[in-house]
Amino acid sequence: MDLTYPPQYEAFRRRVRAWLRKNLPSRPRGLAKLAFDDPRRIERAKQWQRKLYEAGYVAMSWPKEYGGQGADVLTQAIVDEELVRAQAPPLIGQMGIQMVGPTLIQFGTEEQKRRFLPRILTAEEIWCQGYSEPNAGSDLASLQTRAELVGDEFIVNGQKIWTSNAQFADWMFCLVRTDPHAPKHHGISYLLIDMKSPGISVRPLIQMTGERGFNEVWFENVRVPRSHLVGELHQGWQVANATLLHERNMLGAATTTQQLFAALVRLAKLCTRQGRSAVEDPVVRQRLAALAMRVEAMRYHAYRQLTDTILGRPRGIAASVNKLVSTELNHDITVCALNLLGSYATQTSESKFAVDGGRWIREFMFTLGMIIGGGTSEIQKNIIGERGLGLPREPRALPE
Amino acid sequence: MDLTYPPQYEAFRRRVRAWLRKNLPSRPRGLAKLAFDDPRRIERAKQWQRKLYEAGYVAMSWPKEYGGQGADVLTQAIVDEELVRAQAPPLIGQMGIQMVGPTLIQFGTEEQKRRFLPRILTAEEIWCQGYSEPNAGSDLASLQTRAELVGDEFIVNGQKIWTSNAQFADWMFCLVRTDPHAPKHHGISYLLIDMKSPGISVRPLIQMTGERGFNEVWFENVRVPRSHLVGELHQGWQVANATLLHERNMLGAATTTQQLFAALVRLAKLCTRQGRSAVEDPVVRQRLAALAMRVEAMRYHAYRQLTDTILGRPRGIAASVNKLVSTELNHDITVCALNLLGSYATQTSESKFAVDGGRWIREFMFTLGMIIGGGTSEIQKNIIGERGLGLPREPRALPE
């Protein structure tokens, strides 16, 4: 048991921290008022990722020949942790870095790797994910977007939903049905689709928070060259799953939760009850401490997983447990905050009476969205029960 | 809206209360140490029921010709409530009064009614329920105890479990499979079995509380005259279900919960924290008040159901909601008590350091048993979801 880092890593951490202190983009007031997908914000976000990349802090574990550094797990973990700690803006090219990049490294052709990987790192090309469909949410494998191979091209027709960033992405990695007659997990392929292709239309969805983010995307006879197929034809489900389990940002998620909790404690010190700081109220103390136990458990759980990864141990269903526990915990933290705020809890960011800029009611809703998105808590429990514990699946529904 | 009772009912209530005050059996210390199924306790319990019956307070709503008084719902509800309020010992013939009696009134032959009903009321004959089997718990309809009709007799073979009172009961009302080839709900019959029949053996089960109560019962070529079939052959499932929904003791269950909660509040006043009464601790007050809300909701919910019953309105899934909510609430009350007791929480009734005679840890386990018994919380939720809300059933499992 050793919670310290070797000296060279500590030195590296200090360098990252110093660099971030100096280079972290300031947040000009004007920009904050722009919509999340305003071209000026996008441009700035791309600049930030490029700057970070040039400093050597993006996807360091990728192979050198495609723009990475072949760095080890610990180095990458330190960078992830420091970025969260510094409250650096999230990378606009995150979908590319976390999802399609690793997939291409594992399954892509040499040509695909050379074509796409470097531009993912520099944010020259932004990616979005085309998985969910209106009738394929929890049951993702029932997706129906059709891709027919005609000569050397796929002709794609169908609809995707919950596509973050689709309104400005350059490329989409997309699961499509290429064999409608095969069992549902065996007729899917993994395609790379140029978002500027004729036949694609995008409609933004407004979330209950009032913010944009997700989109619906329609394909009408969109042509995709066969060379943009990743992995084998009809093997897309396996391709997508292999990288779903790569959860990179182990310390990052735990650090995010710690930051949220630290903000809650600050709030408890700020709020008053009967003329005293709320943090002195025994009821509040019990709640905070109960949360602290769960937050600290996740912190050390992340260290344990980092250790396992360094040692090359299989991670099993750890990603599902993390997703389930972290999202529910983050949400519970926001519930505690609303209870501290009382009548001020529901004031929006537009209200001059909002505490913490209306952060908590927004996070309260947002964290519920995180519980639902990326596989609901129920889906994670199915995975834990079936893959983790070996409990039997439900019987198949008979076709009606 | 009127929460008062008409004067004649108030007068009746006063009579019941006065009678109970005078006649409630004292609890001699010696008796309390006897096992629950000691013949001396049984005898005393029978005496108590007989006395109550002779005073006119048992199963008053039953028809006069079978020993009842044809009384109305409100009269019966007042008696039930007063019995709970006076902490009268439970009736030893309860299974007969609440389960088989109403079934016979609805489905029995004239001969069956005359033979059995009066002796149920006087506790001359004690009944037990033969429903559950080792492989038929939540899935009760899959029961396998076989009854073959040979001439004018059924030959019964099989095993029942969770049979309360079987060790001293005179009769069992029992679900048996009479047609093994029919769909599972359609091959079951409802039999009355004399517990003194040759071929019956009974083994008591010890509960986790250390107490006896449940039994296993084996049948080996037990002969039951055909005249002891209730309702039609193979229609036993429908017979049993019709009376399962008669939940008689509406105010009784709510009053039991109120008494448990009142005991909790007394405990909170008794326990100390940092030299002050625990009931002054803000954390404790929050918990007590949260429970009070649920307890009072169930109290008024019971009045609402009583009103509906008086008005002859269909009760729907109310029994399932009551069972689910009451048992979980009772259990939560005991959890709160354990937290008040701290290190003393787990002291048993044999310990001279136990508070309230070790009541709370016993009730903590007992209330969990009540959550499980008589249809688990999960089964109640299935019923509420499917029968109450019309949600679709699960797909049938395919035979393997």
Add this chain to the structure above:
Amino acid sequence: MNFGLSADQELLQRTARDFLAAEWPPAAAHAVFDADHDGYPRKLYEQMAQLGWLGLLAPVEFGGAGGTCLDAAVLAEELGRAAVPGPYLANTLSILALRQIGVASVRRQWLPLLAKGQAVVTLAWFEEDTAAWPFPLKARGSVGRFGLRLNGTKRFVLDAHVADAFLVVCRLPAGRAQSTAIVLVPREQAGVAVRPMNDVDRTRRPCEVVLNDVTVPRRSLLATGGQAEKLLARVQNAAAVLLAADCLGGAERLLEMAVEYAKVRRQFGRPIGSFQAVKHRCADMVAQIEPARSLVWYAAHAMDALPRQAAYAASLAKGHLSEVFSNVAENALRVFGGIGFTWERDLHIWFKRAQWNRYAFGSPEWHRERVAQECRW
């Protein structure tokens, strides 16, 4: 022994449900969220006035129905079920206050207008630190030559942006001591400033009202001292009961939405409602809502007929129902999944109303402590 609604109340319930289903469909509530208007659907309120609902609690002599608190709770449940915005709550509480206090001329002036839906009167009551009564008042008045002069800042004033008058709660000097007072202040009075307090629940429009040397005639003083305090306690309890009823209606509506969706939404080749994860979630909502309904009725009945239990029952109801509504809202969202998270679906309207309801007129925690006090624990 008859714990249930009367035939008249059941008729009111059915009428209101049918009327609002037709006149205030979710699309209407969406419009309140989507556009930047004042959240006061005047046409709907005119109709409600004609139906006699706005004056339900006003005495018959002033054009009201002279109804009971249980009548009002029955209506409030339906307004919650339909997520109706606007000054219903503000006006109803003002009617409750006005019918017992002040000079006859004030009652004659305002009660008929309120019953007809032709005026909005709202209590300017809570301040920076709290939205529940009692609390130590900071706003203060003084008696001068030209009448009363008021200064102070009021928060969480419902619908102040469309109000015609405020019932300002402040303290007044009374000999050497201070006395609680309720003063009628017309909206147009000099020194009154109103600022919106933007809430996620756009069916509710709380405001800040700043009173800066506002001067009103002496006859505007409607009540003082014990009378004012007793009245405010009663108004606080009424608000709790009406909000509890609103929560009940909202929770029922969300349950219906979730169940309906669970029947039609298919995944893995089956309706999602056939999965226990979803089915049991829906059953949990039933198990929360059904007993809670009786608590609302009891609390309303206590306001009408059991004065010594009124505060206890009101806190039981508001404390519990606001938790139930929030729980149901969260569970309904989990049944819907992603689609429930969108602005264009109906769910978020009730989801947000649940959040506002949770904290208005005393948080669940506040009501729990009040229950403890009422029990003399």
Add this chain to the structure above:
Amino acid sequence: MNFGLSADQELLQRTARDFLAAEWPPAAAHAVFDADHDGYPRKLYEQMAQLGWLGLLAPVEFGGAGGTCLDAAVLAEELGRAAVPGPYLANTLSILALRQIGVASVRRQWLPLLAKGQAVVTLAWFEEDTAAWPFPLKARGSVGRFGLRLNGTKRFVLDAHVADAFLVVCRLPAGRAQSTAIVLVPREQAGVAVRPMNDVDRTRRPCEVVLNDVTVPRRSLLATGGQAEKLLARVQNAAAVLLAADCLGGAERLLEMAVEYAKVRRQFGRPIGSFQAVKHRCADMVAQIEPARSLVWYAAHAMDALPRQAAYAASLAKGHLSEVFSNVAENALRVFGGIGFTWERDLHIWFKRAQWNRYAFGSPEWHRERVAQECRW
């Protein structure tokens, strides 16, 4: 950066798991519940001593292994997993205390005996009002001509009925003030009376110990004042960590039992584990247990290497793990249904151990408040 067990610790874990599976099967634990004996399986303890486990924390010079708190936690997890009764906890805490205090002759006398499992020494510490340190001591000693004279009543004294000696915590006059003191009292000393405190968890045997004018020689005074208090704080933290580890082991065992049963028990033509109601319950247990394990390791490591975090981490671990164990016990029972409610099945053994663990050495609530204090909230 290596947050995990060492190879030696993993070996200890495997060895202990295999050994206890063979030597302390559930039937052995049942025997402790069924018959009225003293709950101290001496043969098992002899074997454990030979394996070096009883002296894990004793210094090497006294026949111990000189191990770390994390070593002890690894073992405690396995003892919890197997529901081992007897004075392991009592003796281990006494070793922790004795290795730092008292005269050398006392250490030489008792530590080897404890390491070899040939004596039971237990802390006579808590009193009527509490089972967690610190608290205002009522038991008192006085210094007289013939040594120390002790009076007082101690409760929740682990395994006192089989103890050879007690480490009595009391207050002593120190000038005008009072000082906390730890005094060694042999069991056979005149004036010592032991009464069992029957617990539902029969794998634990707390007792009351009454000291009535008990006189011991002066050299029996092992520590006083700041030294005693600091030591007791450390022992309290160690107890919290060891119990947290015990909870972890117990919770894992219950999860395994529940999952195994859910795979074989069939209802409605399917294994019950295929129903989401059961499957998700099991998944919830995993989601509670997995992160909690890291908290136990962290707390043990803090005892070994991060002294300033030791109290905080111990309270995090005990407060959280005891809740997790109780939750898992209740969930496991719900998976089993009726059959889990019987005395003859294994489940109740761990179910009851979870209840005892929950309150011993500070309830979850007590530890939460302590976390708040350690955070200086």
